[in-house]
Amino acid sequence: KAGVTQTPRYLIKTRGQQVTLSCSPISGHRSVSWYQQTPGQGLQFLFEYFSETQRNKGNFPGRFSGRQFSNSRSEMNVSTLELGDSALYLCASSLWGASYEQYFGPGTRLTVT
Amino acid sequence: DQQVKQNSPSLSVQEGRISILNCDYTNSMFDYFLWYKKYPAEGPTFLISISSIKDKNEDGRFTVFLNKSAKHLSLHIVPSQPGDSAVYFCATTETGANSKLTFGKGITLSVRP
Numbered sequence: 001k002a003g004v005t006q007t008p009r010y011l012i013k014t015r016g017q018q019v020t021l022s023c024s025p026i027s028g029h030r031s032v033s034w035y036q037q038t039p040g041q042g043l044q045f046l047f048e049y050f051s052e053t054q055r056n057k058g059n060f061p062g063r064f065s066g067r068q069f070s071n072s073r074s075e076m077n078v079s080t081l082e083l084g085d086s087a088l089y090l091c092a093s094s095l096w097g098a099s100y101e102q103y104f105g106p107g108t109r110l111t112v113t
Numbered sequence: 114d115q116q117v118k119q120n121s122p123s124l125s126v127q128e129g130r131i132s133i134l135n136c137d138y139t140n141s142m143f144d145y146f147l148w149y150k151k152y153p154a155e156g157p158t159f160l161i162s163i164s165s166i167k168d169k170n171e172d173g174r175f176t177v178f179l180n181k182s183a184k185h186l187s188l189h190i191v192p193s194q195p196g197d198s199a200v201y202f203c204a205t206t207e208t209g210a211n212s213k214l215t216f217g218k219g220i221t222l223s224v225r226p
Contacts, residue, residue: 004156033213033214035216040218041218042117042119042202042216042217042218042219043157043202043204043216044216045213045214045215045216048213056212056213058213090156090157092156097212098206098212098213098214099145099206099207099208099209099212099213099214100145100206100208101147101159101162102159102214103159104149104156104157104158105156106154106155106156107155107156
């Protein structure tokens with residue numbers, strides 16, 4: 001089976017712009033979760049989508065949003081980018097949900113200048 | 114409020130010796146615990162997990178111990194190999210449809226040849 005794929009792998013944006021990141025889960029997985037990883041921090045949960053519905057949300061501002069399509073592919077959007085949004089954004093898919101074993105993609109490295 | 118703590122940011126061990134990585138949690142409702150390993154430029158990879166009904170789970174060189182009364186878990190790697198050098202995250206959850214994994218900040222393990 002192909003693993004979780006994320007595009008693009010690297011991205012440089014300017015403060016105030018918006019960005020869309022994409023994630024394709026493992027075939028058959030209906031749960032997709034997004035995480036932000038910054039230096040010195042662990043993986044901070046952004047949100048989970050399951051069968052096109054947002055099932056759980058972390059403690060992030062409304063500038064962070066996402067959606068899931070009928071084929072389970074997911075996108076994450078960040079509007080009005082701030083310097084502090086520079087991070088590695090990881091997507092993970094799971095068969096049963098975000099509280100079970102998850103398989104991570106390689107991440108998208110976002111740099112905001 | 115950090116619910117999952119990995120208090121030692123780094124650990125250095127000689128090849129062939131035991132590596133012990135520790136993790137503490139605060140929420141007594143957590144009932145499933147996982148360890149992930151992360152190499153640079155890659156997403157985290159699932160390593161081993163344990164349910165709260167057990168106090169030990171073994172998989173090859175990796176053993177996870179759970180002490181529920183102390184809200185403490187540890188990962189033992191025996192014998193340690195240079196390829197084990199990576200960042201290790203512990204994660205916990207209260208399993209359920211709307212739950213999520215909560216990660217610690219990670220421990221950087223260096224195994225010296």
